[in-house]
Amino acid sequence: MKSNDQNDSSPAPAPSHEERDFLAQYDASGFPHPSVTVDVALVTAHEGVLKALLVKRVEPPHKDAWGLVGGFVGMEESLDEAAARVLEEKAGLKDVFLEQLYTFGAPGRDPRTRVISISYFALVDAKRLSEVGNGARTLAQLSVAWPAETGGPVVALGQDESPLPLAFDHAEILGALVLRLRGKLDYAPIGFELLPESFTLRALQDIHQTIKGETLNKDSFRRRMLASGMIEATGGREESVGHRPAKLYRFARGNTN
Amino acid sequence: MKSNDQNDSSPAPAPSHEERDFLAQYDASGFPHPSVTVDVALVTAHEGVLKALLVKRVEPPHKDAWGLVGGFVGMEESLDEAAARVLEEKAGLKDVFLEQLYTFGAPGRDPRTRVISISYFALVDAKRLSEVGNGARTLAQLSVAWPAETGGPVVALGQDESPLPLAFDHAEILGALVLRLRGKLDYAPIGFELLPESFTLRALQDIHQTIKGETLNKDSFRRRMLASGMIEATGGREESVGHRPAKLYRFARGNTN
DNA sequence: CAAATAGTGTCTGTTAGACACTATCAC
DNA sequence: GTGATAGTGTCTAACAGACACTATTTG
Numbered sequence: 001m002k003s004n005d006q007n008d009s010s011p012a013p014a015p016s017h018e019e020r021d022f023l024a025q026y027d028a029s030g031f032p033h034p035s036v037t038v039d040v041a042l043v044t045a046h047e048g049v050l051k052a053l054l055v056k057r058v059e060p061p062h063k064d065a066w067g068l069v070g071g072f073v074g075m076e077e078s079l080d081e082a083a084a085r086v087l088e089e090k091a092g093l094k095d096v097f098l099e100q101l102y103t104f105g106a107p108g109r110d111p112r113t114r115v116i117s118i119s120y121f122a123l124v125d126a127k128r129l130s131e132v133g134n135g136a137r138t139l140a141q142l143s144v145a146w147p148a149e150t151g152g153p154v155v156a157l158g159q160d161e162s163p164l165p166l167a168f169d170h171a172e173i174l175g176a177l178v179l180r181l182r183g184k185l186d187y188a189p190i191g192f193e194l195l196p197e198s199f200t201l202r203a204l205q206d207i208h209q210t211i212k213g214e215t216l217n218k219d220s221f222r223r224r225m226l227a228s229g230m231i232e233a234t235g236g237r238e239e240s241v242g243h244r245p246a247k248l249y250r251f252a253r254g255n256t257n
Numbered sequence: 258m259k260s261n262d263q264n265d266s267s268p269a270p271a272p273s274h275e276e277r278d279f280l281a282q283y284d285a286s287g288f289p290h291p292s293v294t295v296d297v298a299l300v301t302a303h304e305g306v307l308k309a310l311l312v313k314r315v316e317p318p319h320k321d322a323w324g325l326v327g328g329f330v331g332m333e334e335s336l337d338e339a340a341a342r343v344l345e346e347k348a349g350l351k352d353v354f355l356e357q358l359y360t361f362g363a364p365g366r367d368p369r370t371r372v373i374s375i376s377y378f379a380l381v382d383a384k385r386l387s388e389v390g391n392g393a394r395t396l397a398q399l400s401v402a403w404p405a406e407t408g409g410p411v412v413a414l415g416q417d418e419s420p421l422p423l424a425f426d427h428a429e430i431l432g433a434l435v436l437r438l439r440g441k442l443d444y445a446p447i448g449f450e451l452l453p454e455s456f457t458l459r460a461l462q463d464i465h466q467t468i469k470g471e472t473l474n475k476d477s478f479r480r481r482m483l484a485s486g487m488i489e490a491t492g493g494r495e496e497s498v499g500h501r502p503a504k505l506y507r508f509a510r511g512n513t514n
Numbered sequence: 515c516a517a518a519t520a521g522t523g524t525c526t527g528t529t530a531g532a533c534a535c536t537a538t539c540a541c
Numbered sequence: 542g543t544g545a546t547a548g549t550g551t552c553t554a555a556c557a558g559a560c561a562c563t564a565t566t567t568g
Contacts (some may be wrong), residue, residue, distance in 0.1 A: 034332065037360075075290075105336040107335060219532075223529085245539060247547085458521095498567080500519040501565035503519080
């Protein structure tokens with residue numbers, strides 16, 4: 001599927017750009033141009049805190065620091081496609097919720113050359129974390145690690161500062177991410193993206209509390225969700241939980257009633 | 258201040274990039290790179306509708322269509338700085354509220370080459386419109402025009418479609434802009450940016466109604482604004498209005514009470 | 515005075531928070 | 542039964558909408 005020969009006469013597409021030297025770019029008239037990348041924060045809610053996938057950098061700059069997965073934007077792909085590709089190549093995840101966050105382009109954010117990075121965030125159910133790493137091309141090289149498995153290479157996003165040294169301006173990206181999630185939670189269906197298809201009201205409330213960083217009133221949350229029309233009962237219930245089982249709900253796409 | 262000689266040995270900075278040929282960019286190894294631009298929507302509320310500054314394009318592509326002001330991002334400036342510079346050079350306005358909106362980068366959005374554009378929006382009081390054009394370097398060339406003066410070269414942003422043919426994906430940018438303004442209005446102080454420093458509650462309500470595209474309850478709006486702590490009375494009042502004059506207020510920065 | 519809009523006081527319906535109470539599972 | 546959480550009913554406080562009424566200007 002992938003050609004290692006850049007001079008191959010067949011129309012070999014994007015992947016080769018990952019291995020190129022990272023130098024300032026010039027056009028035919030000698031005018032320099034910035035490089036354009038996407039950085040993707042893969043986010044989940046785990047044990048009551050928001051967590052994002054970080055990979056340990058094995059080469060300078062910021063060697064041994066932790067960073068988001070990222071890569072160059074190909075000439076033939078949209079920004080959304082680039083973000084999805086990077087997420088699949090470097091984390092092994094497909095078909096996840098993906099949204100553009102913000103574009104960072106301070107002149108000094110990468111010490112090698114001018115790099116403009118469009119940041120994205122992806123939301124996944126914590127149960128899909130086991131997929132991370134499957135088929136990821138550069139996993140071994142970048143030594144991906146995830147909280148559930150190692151307890152280490154994670155940053156908990158909240159009022160506290162990150163406990164890990166982060167590369168580039170990735171701490172700023174994660175800060176903007178938390179604000180975006182908090183701001184959108186009340187009017188956009190992003191909470192459901194962090195849960196499996198069917199879930200209990202309690203689990204949904206936990207997600208909301210994790211994002212907001214505060215406890216919510218149970219009765220009010222319940223009434224509000226049921227009245228919103230955004231969820232519908234699946235008919236099923238929890239099983240083997242040691243107490244009265246809760247009804248299961250699913251996200252009712254389209255109902256804005 | 259500006260050098261017309263690109264081979265000048267003094268460290269002549271950014272402005273020359275505007276006149277270059279617009280061709281695909283390649284680095285030393287022959288790998289192509291996208292161009293990076295900023296597009297800025299200068300927005301005001303005028304006669305009950307949102308309006309954005311558009312300039313008529315005098316060269317292909319999209320010759321004779323209307324577009325936002327835009328320009329290349331210089332290698333030494335941040336994205337915010339690039340947006341402010343473009344706004345000053347092409348609309349003659351300085352010191353206005355400016356915020357990044359979204360980044361557009363579909364492969365075909367510019368027929369010449371791959372262009373990734375970080376869009377911004379600027380908010381100004383309608384009374385500052387008279388400044389538009391002052392000192393704008395390329396104004397004559399691009400034939401800037403504004404609603405208040407011509408009635409023509411404007412797009413009214415609302416539920417209706419634009420009556421003007423718009424260049425590139427600028428219609429999409431304006432659509433995203435309206436959604437952003439509506440979404441932020443209730444929790445961010447953006448309404449004040451569309452008004453002079455002192456204003457009446459009625460004028461503020463008009464701005465909110467213009468952005469939301471719906472009428473608001475007068476009593477409730479009044480109570481909400483006064484209780485928010487975001488505004489404070491200046492002590493002054495309207496004059497010569499043919500009816501009871503309203504108190505003047507100003508935006509009380511920082512009060513989130 | 516009339517015309518017009520600013521601003522106040524009060525009632526009502528809706529919604530959020532609080533809390534008591536009942537329901538249903540595992541053990 | 543006990544322990545634990547799900548789910549319901551009801552009271553209350555806060556707030557938005559509605560509307561009547563008063564206040565203050567220009568002409």
